[in-house]
Amino acid sequence: MTTDLLDIEALLSDEERATRARVRALVDREIRPHIADWFDAARFPTEIVPALAAEGLLGMHLHGHGCAGRSAVEYGIAMQELEAGDSGIRTFVSVQGSLAMSAIAKHGSAEQQAEWLPRMARGEAIGCFGLTEPNAGSDPGAMQTFARRDGDDWILDGAKRWIGLASIADVAVIWAQTDDGIRGFLVDTASAGFTATPIAQKLSMRASIQCDIALDGVRVPERMRLPNARGLRAPFECLNEARFGIAWGALGAARDSLEVALAYAGERQVFGRPLSGMQLTQARLAEMALELQQCQLLALHLGRRKDAGTLEPHQISMGKLASCRAAIRIAREARAILGGNGITLDLSPMRHAANLESVRTYEGTDEVHTLVIGQALTGQAAFRG
Incomplete structure (x- = not known):
């Protein structure tokens, strides 16, 4: 069963679909079989770093110095696939590429870039x-x-x-x-x-x-010292790279939650029929699919604007806020459809919901992004007073 009821697939290029297929295969091979144990043990698996680097995911949207130089949309697609595996794994790629490597690429000297970016792209330096x-x-x-x-x-x-x-x-x-x-x-x-x-x-x-x-x-x-970094604008430029990735990534957790709930509801028998045949269950699934696809269209629009060089900070805030709100609602609703079985690590939605509490908070809380949007609407900064 597909969750792509709007056929967003048709809006992607062959190259974008190929990127999605490669990263999805990596997640299926390297992450899904082990993530419950890593989460349970509270352990970040450093052993997967070489595989992430080999796929060109570290600093993948940066150009030169051994970085993959992929488009913003391809980067977003990759973040969505990684977070379908787990938010923590996507966060590693985000911190490495969109924050640390981006800071060096945007604000570092030529010598700093040459010293650090190739090693970081290869996963040899974190x-x-x-x-x-x-x-x-x-x-x-x-x-x-x-x-x-x-x-x-x-x-x-x-x-x-x-x-x-x-x-x-x-x-x-x-x-x-x-x-x-x-x-x-x-x-x-x-x-x-x-x-x-x-x-x-x-x-x-x-x-x-x-x-x-x-x-x-x-x-x-x-x-x-980063010679081109002056004032808060410098770190904010890096944060916006990470926020863009989150606008896509959170939807991977949401999509995986919906897919798990849909599969479970199709197999679970209640009162002599599949749970998915119940009106209340279908209402939940329909609302989840609607929110997911709306946000996927928004993320794709933001990606196209970023590739065109026209993306504005308040637009990134709209994407981050909308995706995180939708993703956490979807993960929670999916957990509810799973009933008691949903509280174990055998099924992903509750793990995703717990992770999304952090994703929703970092790189700007709901309140911060709301005020960024409010300032864009009114021209008035309301962060103080």
């Missing part, structure tokens, strides 16, 4: 992106991490929180206040004073790594 702090999430301008100049070096002091991959990263993109505003730095994670501690006992994103970072007098050479 990056993380340190913006959020314990007391500065939705308001990154309130960050307290500070970098002071000391001769030819910088000394960084502060703390970051909820930083994906930090404990396994080789390089950390750290954003800090300076006497001249916010700047970005590439920090060798082996540096004295840099400590990354995984956050334990999570109820969401269990097959992923998020960390606290402590920066205690970390010395960073001037050559490791």
Whole structure:
């Protein structure tokens, strides 16, 4: 049974379908057979990194330096397929490519790009992106991490929180206040004073790594400062890359949830007939399909605009907000259709629903994206007061 009732398939090119087929095969081969165990054990499977790199998924939308240089739509399709496997696996690719690698590609020197991007594209070096702090999430301008100049070096002091991959990263993109505003730095994670501690006992994103970072007098050479990163605009440009991927990715979790619920309802017998033959079940499935396809069309529209160079930040916010809201509703409804069996890891919707609580929160909460859209409508910024 297909969930593509609008035949969105017909809107894709042969190349886009081929990308989807390759990534879907990777997910079926490398992720689906193991994800329940990884989630249960709260373990990110570093052993799959070479397979992700070999498929060209790390920094796949970047050009040059060994990156695949694929289109925005192909990148979005790949994120949708990865998140159909698990949000944590898609998050790894997003942090590596859309945040860490994107920061270097957009704001780094030619030397920094040549040093890091080829290795990161091959999965030989892992990056993380340190913006959020314990007391500065939705308001990154309130960050307290500070970098002071000391001769030819910088000394960084502060703390970051909820930083994906930090404990396994080789390089950390750290954003800090300076006497001249916010700047970005590439920090060798082996540096004295840099400590990354995984956050334990999570109820969401269990097959992923998020960390606290402590920066205690970390010395960073001037050559490791991102020369083209000035002010909050710099990290926001990277966040928009990640948000675009989320607008697609969350729909992979939603689609997988719907497919599981549809298959289960077709097999489950109640009162002598399939559960899928019940009116209330069909109403649920129909609403889920409607929301999913509406958001898939929106994501594709955003991808086409991004490839054309016309995508605006508020449009990305609309995609991220709509997809995450729809995906979490779909995952929850799918879990309900599964009844008691839906609370185990044998079936994916509850795992997806738990993960989507994080996806909905990171890279901008519902409230932040609502205000971005509100500002686009009214011309008034309502983030303060």
